[in-house]
Amino acid sequence: MRDEFWVFGYGSLMWKPEFEYVERVVADLHGYQRRFCLRSIRYRGTPEAPGLVLALDHDEHAVCTGMAYRVSASVASEVYRYLRQREMVTGAYLESLHPLRLHDGRDVEGLAYSVAPDHPQYAGGLSLAEQARIIAISEGPAGLNRDYLFSTLEHLRGIGIADPELEALEREVRSLAGTPAG
16 A cells, blocks of 8 residues: 555554554444454454454444544555554454545545454354353453453543443443443
8 A cells, every 4th residue: 555545443443553644533434333243362362262352343224433544655555564464363354445424524435344254253143241241251462351342432432432332231241340330
């Protein structure tokens, strides 16, 4: 990638992008929902005891609100390599360009990583209770699975984005793990 580009973050990319960008704007991506539907065997779990992480799961009626980052041409190749290394590590994501509606009114095209529903790590359709059970106990090299959930919600709240499904999941995880509300 040699030209500037936009990338859409909906989970840890919102609160831990770890790449250089020149602009950051709240944005909507239509046709996808932020869900804990990807088994994590590398970051928030292990191959023996997978955790769950967020993924963009296709849902034609959904709108996912997240953060769009504009990456300048001067670092585009470096950032693109970094994103592929970070997001494509197990091949569970599909990389594609999507129209994004920025909350300042602009329409742009952005790179997004959605879950591959035919990948063995895909865990779509788990009940809230099953998601909570996994998240409450899982841990991987990047830390506790529940901290990933809590950090994502903290960031969403900080930028004024409500996510009732994740908030219900947080309540259940905190109850199971015995952690007080933040």
